[in-house]
Amino acid sequence: MAKPKIATTSLAGCFGCHMSLLDIDERILELVELVEFDKSPVDDIKNFTGRCAIGLVEGGCCNEHNVDVLREFRRHCDILISVGDCATMGGIPALRNTVPLRECLDEAFVNGPSVHNPDGKYPDDPEIPLILDKVYPAHEVVKIDYFLPGCPPTADTLWEALVALLNDKPVELPYQLVKYD
Amino acid sequence: MSQSVMFMIDGVQVEGRAGQSILEAAGEAGVYIPRLCYKEGLSPHGSCRVCTVMVNGRPMSACTSPISLGMIVENDSPRVAQLRRDLIEMLFVAGNHFCMFCEKSGDCELQALAYRFGITAPKYPYMFPKREVDASHPDIFIDRNRCILCGRCVRASKELDGKNVFQFVGRSAEKRIAVNGEALADTDAAVTDAAADACPVGAILKKGVGYVVPVGKREYDDKPIGSDIEAKRPAAGS
Structure with a gap:
């Protein structure tokens, strides 16, 4: 039987959760015995090659590209997991949610102390994804099956959850492994 | 010594003293009722409702409700847990x-x-x-x-x-x-x-004292809140 596939992505995140996944250390050898990585920064596969058993989503949605990728993950993955505080509650990027979008853009592209932008226009190249009015947690955009909060969730948290799911066991993490910091 | 008042929490007989709130009497018996706006030494406020229990089948805040003889309190049940959650x-x-x-x-x-x-x-x-x-x-x-x-x-x-x-x-x-x-x-x-x-x-x-205690040694890193109260509960059968 072919190994189940796993896909990962970082949306409005810092890749810290991916670093935490690498922090499972030598267990990564066991992980590649259990799964095959599909679309993921881990193996640099850019497009889904088929159906995935598990999708790990780091980060929330701050622009339309994040929304597109998240919906693509939902379409291709049987189980979709929000990994980290940014995916579960918006995280640091969501600090802008209490500030009106125009104020954020003005600070970033017009008034900021280190900004050099003589015509005072916001970047509007069609290649740049449109920014959303605020940062959304993943589950406010698509259905999410499991949440692993933490900044980042520890390597043990990610490992225990993945091993449980890959063995068709319920994800029942001990008290010490579910933390918001 | 105040008058003893017997009542039930989750089917277990508990002895409290007249004038105590459900939350206080339960705490002394080693039954933890979750709370946020309640703090020992301050008058109860009853505003957060996290200590909601079913008293004779009706939701009441345990920090502001006094105990009474024969009262039936439901604390550790799925519907109460869902309310608090x-x-x-x-x-x-x-x-x-x-x-x-x-x-x-x-x-x-x-x-x-x-x-x-x-x-x-x-x-x-x-x-x-x-x-x-x-x-x-x-x-x-x-x-x-x-x-x-x-x-x-x-x-x-x-x-x-x-x-x-x-x-x-x-x-x-x-x-x-x-x-x-x-x-x-x-x-x-x-x-x-x-x-x-x-x-x-x-x-x-x-100010000036943030992050003094390292991660792993903080109050709730290893033990759930309320563990200290639950530790006072007599072992079953004793």
Whole structure:
């Protein structure tokens, strides 16, 4: 039987959760015995090659590209997991949610102390994804099956959850492994 | 010695003293009833409703309801747990609780309750309200992003410090903690006040002492909130 596939992505995140996944250390050898990585920064596969058993989503949605990728993950993955505080509650990027979008853009592209932008226009190249009015947690955009909060969730948290799911066991993490910091 | 009052919690006979609240009597018997706005030494407030129990089948706040003879209290049941869980989730979405950089993380009672109830993400949409920070005082700051309006600072300042530094203003979604002056620096608040230690979350904190305790050694890193109370419970059969 072919190994189940796993896909990962970082949306409005810092890749810290991916670093935490690498922090499972030598267990990564066991992980590649259990799964095959599909679309993921881990193996640099850019497009889904088929159906995935598990999708790990780091980060929330701050622009339309994040929304597109998240919906693509939902379409291709049987189980979709929000990994980290940014995916579960918006995280640091969501600090802008209490500030009106125009104020954020003005600070970033017009008034900021280190900004050099003589015509005072916001970047509007069609290649740049449109920014959303605020940062959304993943589950406010698509259905999410499991949440692993933490900044980042520890390597043990990610490992225990993945091993449980890959063995068709319920994800029942001990008290010490579910933390918001 | 006050008069003994026998009542039932979750089918177990518990002995309390006349005048005690359900929360106090249960606590002495080693039964933990989750709470946020209640703090030992302060008058009960009954505002957070996290201590809701079913008393003879009706929801009541355990911190403000006195015990009575033959009362039947339901504390540890799925429907009560669901009520409390929903309340805790609402508190998370109603404020801006960025645990990842909060100095109170690991020692926060709201966070600890969420851990105890196994909440990984709230089911309600986040509101991200605009809230004010007051860092004017040299030793204490107020971050209203984290405030859950429990009123513990209000009561501690009034009842223990005799100062009235804090008070609620506004109604409903506009309700917030205000200080007795233009800013906290204009009040007679002092870092030694009981009010400076009364906050269950990171809304009122002392300056200069953040992150002193390393991750892993903080109050709720290893043990769920309420473990100290539950440890007082006599072993079954004894």
